[in-house]
Amino acid sequence: MLDPKYLRSDIEDTAARLKRRGFNLDVDAFKQMEETRKSLQVRTQELQNERNVRSKSIGKAKAAGEDIQPLLAEVEQLKNELHSAEEALSILLKDIAAFCQGIPNLPDTSVPEGKDENDNLEVSRWGEPRQFDFDVKDHVDISQGLNNGLDFESGVKLSGSRFVVMRGQIARLNRAIAQFMLDVHTQENGYQEMYVPYLVNEASLFGTGQLPKFGEDLFHTKPATEEGQGLSLIPTAEVPLTNLARDEILDEATLPVKMTAYTPCFRSEAGSYGRDTRGLIRNHQFDKVELVQLVKPDASFDALEALTGHAEMILQRLELPYRKVLLCTGDMGFGACKTYDLEVWLPAQDTYREISSCSNMLDFQARRMQARYRNKDTNKPELLHTLNGSGLAVGRTLVAILENYQQADGSVKVPEALLPYMGGLTELTPAG
């Protein structure tokens, strides 16, 4: 959510900045709602004040043993007037809140303007895509040669399309990747490892911005005996991790808070029918090691660079070629003001594919969830800035390793960095 004060005082400027990301702010509607709100609020408050004053005098009169009846009669009409004013105001306030909650974050000035991923700006490349002297296979074909280590048919049988069963050496590799990432982030990058719920409530989803607008991207559960949507499966650990700060006032000395968690992520992928239907790239369930930072406002842009670097470190240690992309205004998520994507090289697709997305949300999420810290200088609570990034998506890392480390005979070399996690296994073989 944007700062309502800023929204009110600089609506034109806000609209202009939102336009950069293709969002049309209905300035007139907002102005009109605000104007009505002001007069309605003043009127309501006047009535409330009068009620309070009169009620007090009734109390005094009663204590003094006077006759209250005439006073009560006077107040009768006031009551009705106040009632309808309060009701009208509350409806309007809800409308305004809904309007404000639907506005995305303002893009940072350093973010290039653009419509979609084609307008993203490549910032850097790391590593050289390997030259193959044989026909490269994609991860699906590779896995079939490895004792059917990625079993999509079983995934369909158990759950449906976009689910997978991993077995044997590939399942082991998947686990090794996650362990490796967690170890790097906790031991070298200063993140605290967290274990969090995979089912979260509505307030949490509102806090990070999934609700109310993007509920269709989520899987909602509901206890058999109850009404309503119940809890929802997390689409990313960003939701539980960031919401740890919800309704909290953190001690400034504890900042920055750096947390990491390895969790499954669940996404309905509504609206992506037909996209990436083959393989592991786009599944309803995938594992991810997430990085979240809660920082003081003046530190968030530096933190974004650092956090992105932490995710890059994983790719470098795995010796996977990648590029770093600054997302354009049109490709950024709802709550982000600046986002770097890391795209890993996939030889079978002959292209770079997203494997991490690192964003600075400024105070956008913090305001929604009232996540604050006490400023030592002013002694006042102020909104935190929140950041998150994948460090990395485990499933796509698995894909990248299978494809980049494949060998002519169909086997796959285990990356150096993962050897300590593979129990002596140095390559994945047809024995699986």
Next chain:
RNA sequence: GGAGAGGUGGGUGAGUGGCUGAAACCAGUUCCCUGCUAAGGAACCAUACGCAUUACGCGUAUCGAGGGUUCGAAUCCCUCCCUCUCCGCCA
């Protein structure tokens, strides 16, 4: 699942219809005293919104959430959420 208790400001915790936006204590900030890794005293110390803006200014709302009763509710009633205790069940 059954029976009970409870949810108050940064923290602990008073408060069962009007003078309580909320005692007291702790923490915090400032000042006074004190010449010393101590102690004492005083003041200040929630958030949001609105009006006003030369003001130490005024008003409204907020005591888990949402409804209701009442001239008036932290205080009474209803629903929901959460916490705790005992019993049952269970990885």
